[in-house]
Amino acid sequence: MTTLVTGAAGFVGFHAVNALLDQGVDVVGIDNLNAYYDPALKQARLAHLQARPGFSFEKLELADHEAVLALVERVRPDRILHLGAQAGVRYSIDQPFAYANSNLHGHLSVLEAARHLGDDLKHLVYASSSSVYGERSSVPFREDDVTMRPASLYAATKLADELMSSAYASLYGTAATGLRFFTVYGPWGRPDMAYWLFSDAMFEGRPIKVxxxxxxxxxxxYIDDIIAPLLRILDDSPPRGHHEVYNIGGSSPVKLMDMISSLEGALGMAAEKIMLPMQAGDVTRTYADTSKLERDYGFEQTVRLDEGLARFADWYRDWRNREA
Structure with missing residues (x-):
């Protein structure tokens, strides 16, 4: 068995590839290693993966559909885990075309490559986002909620990915599953996310922006609570033409100020806070209804925020020391 993983040097991709290798699965990873955040972190993740048997890597742009198709036809994976995308809500305000290139053209490249595999491809699993729900007062967010008012371009591209995947399932029989991730965090995480930005500021004696x-x-x-159900879903073989979407989240929203308090405790330092207005494209809350995922794949949250942030803090201190 060979699984193709896009975004292999990214946060979720890195953990997913490690878990697949632990299962004895051969993995071909794709990533463009762009500079959206510190490439040194992506290179460090990649170096860890390349030291493991069963992993090979190709650096390429997902939007290069001819290169993606050529790789897929050479590798002939039986499963594709598509996690590569331009992430970040706020960045999409300043760099909109990066999202069209990666999240729209790139996703279409993967769908086209999957189509060419035909019956040889057992399952395409791809990353969507809780951002597709936009700003809404009714909680928790359910998969069958109407999601036609995204609050950011990033969210709009992720919603478009779901629609394109549904179309390819209907037209070509591609078995596909989309996963709406809810604020994934943990060791080896993303430096553009609040808990990491806050940690950087606190260590450097700067105020945090709230x-x-x-x-x-x-x-x-927590990342481990994402990976466990993700692998169970990826290992499934839905019928041809089947398309499904699932929430993967903690189902226990935490107030931002409570998260900051937990992070202060984990790092052993207090944060100076600057209170600011809402940023464009942001939403006030996210809250996953995971009953569908629990029913179909036995999902449960096992790591509480305090514990998860403590694990991140231990890794983060080590990372800063290595970078220094």
């Missing part, structure tokens, strides 16, 4: 006066809630989900 948007919307701290009146925000997020459904934080």
């Amino acid at each position: 948007f919307n006066g701290g009146e925000m809630e997020r459904d934080f989900t």
Whole structure:
């Protein structure tokens, strides 16, 4: 068995590839190693993976559909885990075309490559996002909620990915599953996310920026709680033409100020706070209804935020020391 993983040097991709290798699965990874955040972190993840048997790597742009198709036809994977994308809500305000290139053209490249595999491809699993729900007052967010008012271009591209995947399932019989991730965090995480930005500021003696006066809630989900159900889903073989979408989240939203308090405790230092208004494209809360995932794949949250942030803090101190 060979699994193709896009975004292999990314946060979720790195952990997913490690878990697949632990299962004895051969993995071909794709990543463009762009500079959206510190490439040294991506290179460090990649070096860890390349030291493991069963892993090979190709650096390429997902939007290069001819290169993606050539690789897929050479490798003939039986499963594709598509995690490569331009991430970040706020970055999409300044760099909109990066999202069209990666999240739209790149996703279409993967769908086209999957189509050419035909019956040889057992399952295409791809990353969507909780951002598709936009700003809404009704909680928790359910997969069958109407999601036609995304609050950012990033969210709009992820919603478009779901629609394109559904179309390819209908037209060509591609078995595909989309995963709406809710604020994934943990060791080897993303430096553009709040818990990492806050940690950097606190270690460097800078104030942290708290948007919307701290009146925000997020459904934080520890990375291990993402990977376990992701692998069960990927290992499934849905019938041809089947397309499904699942929430993967903690189902227990945490107030932003409570997260900051937990992070202060984990790092052993207090944060100076600057209260700022809401940023464009952001939403006040996310809250996953995971009953569908629990029913179909036995999902459960096992790592609480305090414990998860403590694990991140231990890794983060070590990372800073290595970088220094």
